[in-house]
Amino acid sequence: xxxxxxxxxxxxxxxxxxxxxxxxxxxxxxxxxxxxxxxxxxxxxxxxxxxxxxxxxxxxxxxxxxxxxxxxxxxxxxxxxxxxxxxxxxxxxxxxxxxxxxxxxxxxxxxxxxxxxxxxxxxxxxxxxxxxxxxxxxxxxxxxxxxxxxxxxxxxxxxxxxxxxxxxxxxxxxxxxxxxxxxxxxxxxxxxxxxxxxxxxxxxxxxxxxxxxxxxxxxxxxxxxxxxxxxxxxxxxxxxxxxxxxxxxxxxxxxxxxxxxxxxxxxxxxxxxxxxxxxxxxxxxxxxxxxxxxxxxxxxxxxxxxxxxxxxxxxxxxxxxxxxxxxxxxxxxxxxxxxxxxxxxxxxxxxxxxxxxxxxxxx
Amino acid sequence: xxxxxxxxxxxxxxxxxxxxxxxxxxxxxxxxxxxxxxxxxxxxxxxxxxxxxxxxxxxxxxxxxxxxxxxxxxxxxxxxxxxxxxxxxxxxxxxxxxxxxxxxxxxxxxxxxxxxxxxxxxxxxxxxxxxxxxxxxxxxxxxxxxxxxxxxxxxxxxxxxxxxxxxxxxxxxxxxxxxxxxxxxxxxxxxxxxxxxxxxxxxxxxxxxxxxxxxxxxxxxxxxxxxxxxxxxxxxxxxxxxxxxxxxxxxxxxxxxxxxxxxxxxxxxxxxxxxxxxxxxxxxxxxxxxxxxxxxxxxxxxxxxxxxxxxxxxxxxxxxxxxxxxxxxxxxxxxxxxxxxxxxxxxxxxxxxxxxxxxxxxxxxxxxxxxxxxxxxxxxxxxxxxxxxxxxxxxxxxxxxxxxxxxxxxxxxxxxxxxxxxxxxxxxxxxxxxxxxxxx
Numbered sequence: 006x007x008x009x010x011x012x013x014x015x016x017x018x019x020x021x022x023x024x025x026x027x028x029x030x031x032x033x034x035x036x037x038x039x040x041x042x043x044x045x046x047x048x049x050x051x052x053x054x055x056x057x058x059x060x061x062x063x064x065x066x067x068x069x070x071x072x073x074x075x076x077x078x079x080x081x082x083x084x085x086x087x088x089x090x091x092x093x094x095x096x097x098x099x100x101x102x103x104x105x106x107x108x109x110x111x112x113x114x115x116x117x118x119x120x121x122x123x124x125x126x127x128x129x130x131x132x133x134x135x136x137x138x139x140x141x142x143x144x145x146x147x148x149x150x151x152x153x154x155x156x157x158x159x160x161x162x163x164x165x166x167x168x169x170x171x172x173x174x175x176x177x178x179x180x181x182x183x184x185x186x187x188x189x190x191x192x193x194x195x196x197x198x199x200x201x202x203x204x205x206x207x208x209x210x211x212x213x214x215x216x217x218x219x220x221x222x223x224x225x226x227x228x229x230x231x232x233x234x235x236x237x238x239x240x241x242x243x244x245x246x247x248x249x250x251x252x253x254x255x256x257x258x259x260x261x262x263x264x265x266x267x268x269x270x271x272x273x274x275x276x277x278x279x280x281x282x283x284x285x286x287x288x289x290x291x292x293x294x295x296x297x298x299x300x301x302x303x304x305x306x307x308x309x310x311x312x313x314x315x316x317x318x319x320x321x322x323x324x325x326x327x328x329x330x331x332x333x334x335x336x337x338x339x340x341x342x343x344x345x346x347x348x349x350x351x352x353x354x355x356x357x358x359x360x361x362x363x364x365x366x367x368x
Numbered sequence: 369x370x371x372x373x374x375x376x377x378x379x380x381x382x383x384x385x386x387x388x389x390x391x392x393x394x395x396x397x398x399x400x401x402x403x404x405x406x407x408x409x410x411x412x413x414x415x416x417x418x419x420x421x422x423x424x425x426x427x428x429x430x431x432x433x434x435x436x437x438x439x440x441x442x443x444x445x446x447x448x449x450x451x452x453x454x455x456x457x458x459x460x461x462x463x464x465x466x467x468x469x470x471x472x473x474x475x476x477x478x479x480x481x482x483x484x485x486x487x488x489x490x491x492x493x494x495x496x497x498x499x500x501x502x503x504x505x506x507x508x509x510x511x512x513x514x515x516x517x518x519x520x521x522x523x524x525x526x527x528x529x530x531x532x533x534x535x536x537x538x539x540x541x542x543x544x545x546x547x548x549x550x551x552x553x554x555x556x557x558x559x560x561x562x563x564x565x566x567x568x569x570x571x572x573x574x575x576x577x578x579x580x581x582x583x584x585x586x587x588x589x590x591x592x593x594x595x596x597x598x599x600x601x602x603x604x605x606x607x608x609x610x611x612x613x614x615x616x617x618x619x620x621x622x623x624x625x626x627x628x629x630x631x632x633x634x635x636x637x638x639x640x641x642x643x644x645x646x647x648x649x650x651x652x653x654x655x656x657x658x659x660x661x662x663x664x665x666x667x668x669x670x671x672x673x674x675x676x677x678x679x680x681x682x683x684x685x686x687x688x689x690x691x692x693x694x695x696x697x698x699x700x701x702x703x704x705x706x707x708x709x710x711x712x713x714x715x716x717x718x719x720x721x722x723x724x725x726x727x728x729x730x731x732x733x734x735x736x737x738x739x740x741x742x743x744x745x746x747x748x749x750x751x752x753x754x755x756x757x758x759x760x761x762x763x764x765x766x767x768x769x770x771x772x773x774x775x776x777x778x779x780x781x782x783x784x785x786x787x788x789x790x791x792x793x794x795x796x797x798x799x800x801x802x803x804x805x806x807x808x
Contacts, residue, residue: 006369006372006374006376006469007372007373007374007375007472007722007723007725007726008369008370008371008372008726009371009723009726009727010369010370010371011370011371012370015370015371074371138696138698138699139696140695140696140699141696142694142695236694239694240694262799262800265800266800276800276802276807277802277806277807279793279796279807279808282793282796282797282800282802282807283792283793283796285796285799285800286743286792286793286795286796286799287743287792289740289795289799290720290740290743290744290795291716293720293723293737293740294716294717294719294720294740294744295716297716297719297720297722297723298712298715298716298719300371300373301373301715301719304371304372304373304374305373308374313693313694314693315715317693317694317708318693318708318711318712318715319712321697321708321709321712322712322713322715322716360697363696
């Protein structure tokens with residue numbers, strides 16, 4: 006069937022995450038952005054929601070099973086709260102989800118339990134490279150098999166929380182195919198470089214990382230002999246980013262809508278004018294359409310169908326939508342939208358990131 | 369029902385059948401009927417009529433059951449003295465089961481028929497919008513008297529006449545009058561209706577009917593607007609003109625003149641009384657039917673869009689331009705990016721349409737969703753078909769291919785059943801919580 010209602014469990018989860026986003030993320034997002042730091046307390050509270058363990062099997066210490074759809078539902082709420090802090094919170098997922106999806110039994114047993122504890126896990130992933138034309142399917146970082154080891158060489162960027170990371174999932178090409186390798190943070194040759202300064206999501210600490218002759222045992226190749234299928238992970242990444250984009254857009258739309266109803270010009274609220282009201286109507290339509298595209302892709306992924314196309318279309322669409330909506334929100338606020346007293350300028354900067362982040366966020 | 373994106377088996381079966389008609393009955397006649405504007409798509413009509421008769425039988429039976437229940441509830445309310453406590457009984461379980469995908473099923477069928485040919489599709493025999501209005505508000509007797517014709521004999525059509533030369537989107541401005549003649553117990557209709565889809569087929573070329581909106585009291589505004597059933601062969605009813613159009617040329621678009629046309633007293637649908645204030649139910653009822661018909665227009669739009677997209681994609685594939693799903697944007701050619709955008713636009717519009725229809729099936733409020741779907745689909749198909757003509761170069765603009773026709777056909781979907789602008793206005797009022805005075 007085609008139906009669009011959350012289950013009571015999903016509804017409850019979404020409500021919980023929304024409350025967290027409203028009370029915690031919305032309270033600190035501006036300060037976090039300006040100080041370029043995510044408050045530890047808020048991260049810890051977010052971690053205590055137990056979202057990641059909810060995606061991990063009980064045999065590995067979690068209490069759920071992976072559902073791209075359920076994730077998409079609450080990710081929208083988190084991004085509605087704040088994208089930068091959300092990406093901080095989702096950093097462990099970058100390591101855990103690929104392990105859960107592609108790991109060998111031994112890898113799952115070895116690593117997944119650390120994502121089901123009380124402490125925020127210090128694990129991350131390195132995929133993006135400092136090039137203009139980046140393609141996750143054609144990486145410049147290489148992994149070469151030498152005896153019982155893999156030797157990794159290459160430069161990465163956009164690696165979140167790299168400084169304190171105890172574990173890296175490093176994507177590299179092995180004979181022209183993208184594979185992923187587990188590297189400890191203290192392995193010789195792992196060089197965490199300077200912090201990356203981006204136009205948005207500045208609360209999130211991201212670093213350049215260089216891997217110079219980093220040797221890892223062959224058992225650290227994700228998925229063992231079978232390896233990974235990067236397109237499948239990119240599909241998940243697109244669903245994740247699509248859901249987050251809907252959240253950011255919704256935040257901007259709601260803010261602009263409320264502003265337009267209160268702001269009086271020429272004797273009446275500006276929302277009384279079609280030029281403003283129609284912008285808001287179109288924002289609503291595009292947000293709703295994108296949400297449904299994301300849900301459809303997530304549903305297909307969970308149902309075991311090939312979701313590549315649905316996710317790609319959804320993400321392509323979301324990239325454009327979030328930029329249009331956040332830009333529209335700045336425009337509705339006019340001069341005030343350009344001032345940092347209001348959040349819409351931040352949401353526009355954050356919205357621009359989605360087209361760039363393919364592969365860099367997986368949840 | 370949890371979130372699910374899966375085509376029900378029964379709709380899939382139905383679609384296979386409809387696709388055969390679209391491919392083998394509609395497409396071969398597309399160009400000919402575009403060039404011979406007022407000829408009828410008989411092959412299509414005869415292929416659809418047996419199917420429509422069967423569908424109408426089921427719809428009418430269900431509508432009659434609902435109408436009977438309503439009547440009983442009304443009688444009970446009258447005898448218990450409250451007079452207004454009309455509670456619509458929920459449909460019996462099995463009926464609910466059958467009806468629970470009726471609109472979903474319908475929009476799938478219409479999407480496929482419009483993929484075949486959007487102009488020919490509109491000549492579908494059956495009660496159409498006129499029949500739907502009678503099913504929605506008619507008494508059991510009216511349903512029996514007016515709609516039985518759609519279950520037997522030769523093909524017949526039904527139509528709805530709302531638009532007038534001076535009343536398009538502002539339907540409350542209609543000037544056609546209905547005056548009651550107490551002596552003969554008849555309504556007398558006077559006025560002119562334009563842009564009536566299938567008007568000629570319904571009134572002159574078959575034993576059909578048209579539901580005509582007229583005012584019984586001009587001073588009462590919206591409250592005075594009432595729907596009347598005018599049957600074929602009624603003296604004083606003349607089809608004065610059949611329009612020549614940009615697209616959907618196979619479809620019959622009629623101007624109808626009512627010159628002292630007399631119809632029986634009980635050809636009025638719903639209450640004859642004029643109740644101002646809370647009581648402009650007649651008008652609201654008419655507006656309510658748009659919640660059901662807008663997803664249908666959206667579906668038709670998407671069908672044309674899909675035809676244009678698929679043809680463009682497949683034609684370009686033969687030239688070596690392949691769709692790629694998964695590559696970074698910078699690796700796509702401009703044409704690939706255009707194709708991707710076309711497909712995404714159609715998917716976005718289609719999902720909004722599915723949701724609007726699913727809400728309707730669940731008998732839930734869908735005013736916002738149905739207008740959103742209509743806005744999006746009308747705009748998407750306009751962009752997609754125009755792009756298709758562009759991408760196919762000299763042959764795209766030529767009548768060698770059907771894309772130029774599809775572009776002309778597509779445009780109507782951004783216009784009828786509420787223009788894109790009117791529907792955007794509805795969306796805006798809904799999300800802002802504004803009345804039509806606050807947001808004009």
